[in-house]
Amino acid sequence: MEGFWAILRQPLVSGLLKFVILAAILWAALRLEGVFCRRLRLRLEKRGSEAAAFVPFLRVVLKGISWFLVIPQMVGLIPGLSSLMTSLLASGGILAVVLGLAAQDVLGDILSGVLIAVFKPFKPGDMVRYLTDNVVGTVEEITLRHTVIRTYENKRVLIPNGTISKGVIENADFEDERILCAVFFGITYESDAERALALLREEVLTLPGYRDCRTETERTEGKPEVTARVSEFLDSAVQLRVAFWVENTDASFQRKSDLYLAVKRRFEAEGIELAYPHLVVERKQST
Secondary structure, three states, X not given: OHHHHHHHOOHHHHHHHHHHHHHHHHHHHXXXXXXXXXXXXXXXXXXXXXXXXHHHHHHHXXXXXXXXXXXXXXXXXXXXXXXXXXXXXXXXXXXXXXXXXHOHHHHHHHHHHHHHHHHOOOOOOOEEEEOOOOEEEEEEEEOOOEEEEEEXXXXXXXXXXXXXXXXXXXXXXXXXXXXXXXXXEEEOOOOOHHHHHHHHHHHHHOOOOOEOXXXXXXXXXXXXXXXXXXXXXXXXOXXXXXXXXXXXXXXXXXXXXXXHHHHHHHHHHHOOOEOOOOOOOOOOOOO
16 A cells, blocks of 8 residues: 555656646536536526527636636646746736737627626617717627617618717617607698697597507596697798607607608698798889
């Protein structure tokens, strides 16, 4: 038995044993990290969380940490390479600083992508406006590096996560998809404004997808379902404004279009004239 321990105490055998133990630790750590990341991703996908897309990045980080902690120790056990490993680690520290400075923008975008996934100021499918550059469209994808917005022209705008997280985002679908639409009509001064306002309210109530968003208190107080007012006196028209709620942003354009057409037909039938600019020319007679 003493001979066995004597053999184990020999530098070569001891180093080899430590090498095997470290290799086993690295193998076990990589296996555990893989199992953990797979289970985490499945759990997040079942919940419908966008954070599931960032699990592969987490696995890469964990693998990198494991390799960085174990591999230098394994190489240092090989005779003749310990001094070389010390030099490599010293130069590697300088290289890491240089690479860190060069990649700080990329790392900032990645961190911003993680924060977007956690706090969810917007998510795929949301209708947003990036006010900084006036980009309007639907969020199609959020990656670690950038956010993809599909515009109305079916073009894709890729904005780095670090940039979009510093800007101001108008999100039409954040927590509440309902949209308040405001539509303006101009009628002539000779037309009956009160009758025109009543017709606007009636036509809005017939729109598909119209929502009555009054509170119980407002209903009790008798607040009208649709708000229609005279908003302004223009040079050639009395401007009317009607406001109403629809189900979401996608429906708002269609509902406005339907209302324009319905109001035009109704006004024509009721004898209310839609205004347009007129130019009166007077010819002065010479004496």
